[in-house]
Amino acid sequence: ENQIRCYNYRGVGHYARNCFVRPRRRDVAYLQIQLLIAQKEEAGIQLQAEEYDLMAAAANLDEIEEVNANCILMANLQQASTAMFQAMF
Template identity: 80%
Template sequence: NYRGLGHIARNCTARPRRMDAAYLQTQLLIAQKEEAGIQLLAEEFDFMAVVGDLDEIEEVNTNCILMANL
């Protein structure tokens, strides 16, 4: 099944990372709240979890691309 219809590179998808000013400001404010010990809202907690997941997804996607190029 090498480079065939079900090739692994087609199965490894990642959401694009948004790095606009509003995104970065939101991330900074949430991190400051966390550092100060202020309890986060559920929405803010979910946002931080997604940010962590994006890094992991990006790493997996990179690995899949490298494997596909072998």
């Protein structure tokens, strides 16, 4: 089944732009989805309608850049904490 799915709360039957529920909290999963979509767009890969909706929900390109920066920061922090933990033991 190929059903329309809302990225705001993963409901079925409408797109995020037509959603009546508040958008999802901007947690790690949300940021990862945003990053993947932004990378896909930069690579010139055709986005699906739902992905365009999610990009529109991000409001503007500045937020996408902030998402990228946050994901890079999270990865760097994770690597640093792993290295620090390994050095301790």
